[in-house]
Amino acid sequence: MTPREREILEIIKNRPTIEQSELASLLGITRSSVAVHIANLQKKGHILGRGYIVNNGDYIVGIGAANVDVHGRSKKAINLHDSNPGHMNTSAGGVTRNVSENFARLGGNVKLITAVGDDVYADKIRAECTAAGIDISHILKVDGHPSSTYISVLDEKGDMFVALSDMSVLQTMSVEFLHSKGNIIKGSRLIMCDPGLPEEIIEEILNLYSDTIPVFVDTVSQAYAHKIIDHIGRFHTAKPNLMETEILSGMKINSRKDLGKACEKLLDKGLKRIFVSLGADGCFYMDRDGRQAERKLKPLENMVNATGAGDAFMAAVIYSYVNDFSLEKTIDYGLAAGIAAISHEKTINPNMSVSLIENILKERKNDEK
DSSP: OOHHHHHHHHHHHHOTTOOHHHHHHHHTSOHHHHHHHHHHHHHTTSBOSTTTOBOOOSOEEEESOOEEEEEEEESSSOOTTSOOOEEEEEEEEOHHHHHHHHHHHTTOOEEEEOEEOSSHHHHHHHHHHHHHTOBOTTOEEOTTOOOEEEEEEEOTTSOEEEEEEEOGGGGGOOHHHHHHTHHHHHTOSOEEEOTTSOHHHHHHHHHHHTTTSOEEEEOOSHHHHHHTGGGGGGOSEEEOBHHHHHHHHTSOOOSHHHHHHHHHHHHHTTOOEEEEEOGGGOEEEEETTSOEEEEOBOOOSSOSOOTTHHHHHHHHHHHHHHTTOOHHHHHHHHHHHHHHHHTSSSSSOTTOOHHHHHHHHHHHBOSOO
């Protein structure tokens, strides 16, 4: 699906009786161009017939953060308390939004439930989501409040040096608003969320849906890991790193044996699967069925931006789950998606696709696991 086709499809989803002439006026293109795009959408099966009956198919729901990322990468080693020459880049971000965009670019159908303010950053979030194929019709707009913003400073190698975030608008999301989206959530194949949500929202998601719909969580950070300690056993799948796994399990990890014990503790609480990010060393996996695996790919020689790797990994894990991939293929897809992410300056690699992942696997898959 082309970006223009995605844009037209999102408008039609929200306004199925819209006339082609009005579509043309909204998009600033000719009516004949709109007709061509709609014909292509019909050929591809996204529109089923006259009256714009949209084929939603299986979809997932993302509930969590959406913000604007401002990245600055230093050209040389960073000098504290001084101005450092560098390169700046701005793009839409937020863990759940990032996972949603990566999933959409892999060909998945996703609906985003989040909160934004009434500023230009909100416009940027909506525009980039729509261009990526995310359904944004369930976003909460909070008047008089700034949208979430994340600012990161990267060193000369592309690694994070320090970051600041203001996600306060997400705290305005109420349980009542969540309930108003109940029919959308109930119809989903899977729920993806992050701990940036108010804790009462996380609890309500788990209370209402965890028994019938798999709920995936990205731990995000050490601070957020503390927020979900008491809830970890009710999630289906979690993706922490080593330090976050220590917090969730309440034990220090000094070896692979320790890591296995820590994961066992979390699985004993009820968690079904855990993917532990090991950075350049790949991924450690364990589940309640007794399966365990550790896999890695050949690392990228020149990393551009490390910020979006975890979000891409989680999106690929979700894509693999929806498509019933094997465990080995799931982990490999996650690792390859992470490499795709860190090879681009934007938080989301605009070239993210199944073919890109497959090409990375051909180039970087190790024979020894």
